[in-house]
Amino acid sequence: MRPTAKDLAEAAGVSLATVDRVLNERPNVSPKAARKVAEAIERIGFVRNPAAVALARNKTYRFRFVLPTSGDQYLAELLARVREAKEALRADSTEVGAVQIPMSDPHHVAKYLTAIDHDAVDGVAVMAPESPQVRDALLRLVERGVKVVQFLSGQERLESADYVGIDNFAAGATAGKIAGRFIGARPGKIMVVAETMMALDSIQRRLGFDSIINAQFPHLESLPSLETYADEKRADLIIRRTLQHNPDTVAVYVLSSEARVPLTAVWNAQGDRPLTVIAHEHTPFSAQALMDERIDAVIAQDPGHAVRSALRIMRARADHRELLASQERIRIEVLLKENLPLRKTAGL
């Protein structure tokens, strides 16, 4: 039989009360007693029964995702995955919520984060652009005991928070490698489009992309980044103009997670010139375009995995538990028409 706390007390030569004090880090424990218990834990291989702990604590965990209001299909996908997790975790006394707030004004974001009550929320996963205000607000949240996850966002990594998401430099490099090798020997220019280059992740992807193109594909030249500001008209205009000015364009790389607007503009202005197209994120749009062979490859990070990982991390932190690092690493996926995961509605 698996040893219980009672067995542990016996093995350590102390009372159950002292074992409880040690296990739950309560005050008034002598170093000697603590040592005796720690030694006995090792010796008899005691492991707390998480089910019993959960039942006895009878605590409800409350985690919240803070996401942007704007956004197109990828954000919708993310919200769907949050809802899915919310449903799945209902049984585990875990309340999962999501709020969307405008990210344009850092002060507003910071204000929202600051208003979060430490004993109304156990953990927050924040997807917000880098800014000193947000950064400070996150640090203060951590100090108040709220577990913070920097979620899929190009923020400078905080020491005291966890990060869930990919390495955007590597993602850009991967896009660069795929682009370079798919284009082949044909020399020419690569059009790079982003919603905005104000975001740290866009910058990192661009740097990664250029590092590969410059080092390994000298016959290719990546053009200055075009910024659409998520505006269809503007996208149409600048993309059309860029294609006109650069008739030797051989590829398009869309940095942002929403590729619908820029790529629609590209296809409108493309004429019959063959283009290798690389985009980010698996959305209904990008999936369909892969199937239609209008996008050649998609660099993606699985939003479902990201959501679950953020929740696992917040839960583990709340319980002062360790977690399996390898499970929490978000992979940089390369999606082609051939390995596109089909979304099934039916069960397993």
Next chain:
Amino acid sequence: MRPTAKDLAEAAGVSLATVDRVLNERPNVSPKAARKVAEAIERIGFVRNPAAVALARNKTYRFRFVLPTSGDQYLAELLARVREAKEALRADSTEVGAVQIPMSDPHHVAKYLTAIDHDAVDGVAVMAPESPQVRDALLRLVERGVKVVQFLSGQERLESADYVGIDNFAAGATAGKIAGRFIGARPGKIMVVAETMMALDSIQRRLGFDSIINAQFPHLESLPSLETYADEKRADLIIRRTLQHNPDTVAVYVLSSEARVPLTAVWNAQGDRPLTVIAHEHTPFSAQALMDERIDAVIAQDPGHAVRSALRIMRARADHRELLASQERIRIEVLLKENLPLRKTAGL
């Protein structure tokens, strides 16, 4: 507060005992009572507290991985991930074991599976080649109430068991697409190497690979499969001969999960001819070769994910629970030098 079984009994207008009978599918419940409880569950949103269930049942789950004895680095990686999961699940009253048995004789495998005691093991994840004997043994296991997972193996899928692993046709197709596009316009031949073509997964990968090469890259020709039988000398010989006979070879595709032997042979015989190289599975060997740019791309399925998924599935089946299908789908990963996950030894 979250409703408990007591609340449910009240809402349904029955006793706790009847609620218990319904929830645990015990006999002697009238259809009327069952209906009343089911209705009340919906109405008050009752969800069983899994922690309380686990504690009250106080059951230990025993799951076993049945793996081949032979195998090189990928198998070692798989075993390491099983050990990791074993350690992680120790807290959850779940005993994870792994056994390695020779897979060459189907009768022996079947005999081993048949000998598995239904009340010594709750679930088995089997990685074994397709054979009628094994197939029958698995079916009998299912009938005896043991949950069965067909694990990373090219078996015909059983209706009554779960499958964990990738679609090997799609994996081959992905390899074909990457190969074709990486090679570019240069016409030539592709050498295809496998440990054996007796395995269903090798056949499926080959079919997927050829389907893409034939349809989309008519200037390329994939050569008949070479079988190494995991024999270094034999591999060296047949690969050297094939390269001599086909000086216009432009690429190598290694179908099997162990690429070390065939690729070492290729590199010995390659001379200075440039080859695009595609292999399967992320191993220390393939990772190093990617870094050294001696392999261009690796098609992989994450063994850690596969192990965890198999365990989640067996656990859910044992509890008659539903599970999140999207989490259990194993992705066909495309690994390049640029998006290679670095294995960190430190925690998160």
Next chain:
DNA sequence: CTTGCATTGAGGTGCGCACCTCAATATGAC
């Protein structure tokens, strides 16, 4: 009507732990 069986309810026990109180003892400062 009686017999037999199916159904239901009441109640108890235990799973392993967290959390609490109160009394008893140890340890230190003075």
Next chain:
DNA sequence: GTCATATTGAGGTGCGCACCTCAATGCAAG
């Protein structure tokens, strides 16, 4: 030595459920 404080032990309660027993009721066949 005395006092204050730190440490320890004993014991109880409850978390939500599974599983068990036993008595009570219902219902149908004969």
